[in-house]
Amino acid sequence: MCEMESILSSLDPQIQYLSHEFMADQVVFRAKARFVTAICPYCGLEANKVHSKYRRVFQDIPISTFETVIHLELPKFFCINIHCPYATFSVPLSFIEPKARKTKRLEKEILTLSLEMSSINSAKRLNQQNIKISKSTICRLIKKKKL
Known part of the structure; x- marks a missing residue:
């Protein structure tokens, strides 16, 4: 595991490092989540059918003198419970609040x-x-x- 991969896996082991790029005073990571199944946060049932993918962009602690920006691709899942009020949901992440930057x-x-x-x-x-x-x-x- 390279050093850049370990930075991302320290956030969550389900994050797969794809690439990184140094631009001026920042390092930009590209990664994706490896969630195959997820628990619906609204009804508690496990789902495994992916609805779509979406991207979150957020800032992490700097590496040396570089601002750290992470582009993370995440899956959205269909909830299989017909009584659940939500048809789709995204997996909550432990290291960042919903909608946080x-x-x-x-x-x-x-x-x-x-x-x-x-x-x-x-x-x-x-x-x-x-x-x-x-x-x-x-x-x-x-x-x-x-x-």
Whole structure:
């Protein structure tokens, strides 16, 4: 396993590394999820029929001096339960909240720094570390986490 693969597998072992590319001050990973079956989060039944695929793009902790962006292809499944209110569902990921643009470990790093200084200074320091964030985003994150 190469070092780049281990970075992605540290998020979730079901993620398959496809490629990476260095562009200016960032490294962009391309990966896909290897879910063959999934449990419907609404009714609890296991499903194995893929409806479609969708792509999530999010930021992770920087590698050295490079901003880390991950393009992850994920399957959407058909729910086989005819009484389930949802016909399709996506698999929840343990390392990122639904619709989030930053991994939980990156959010934790942002919050740790932002509790030590103002949101303006935190944003400046984080941007120097190639973590793209604004002071407003830091304030929203603190409010969301109720710190």
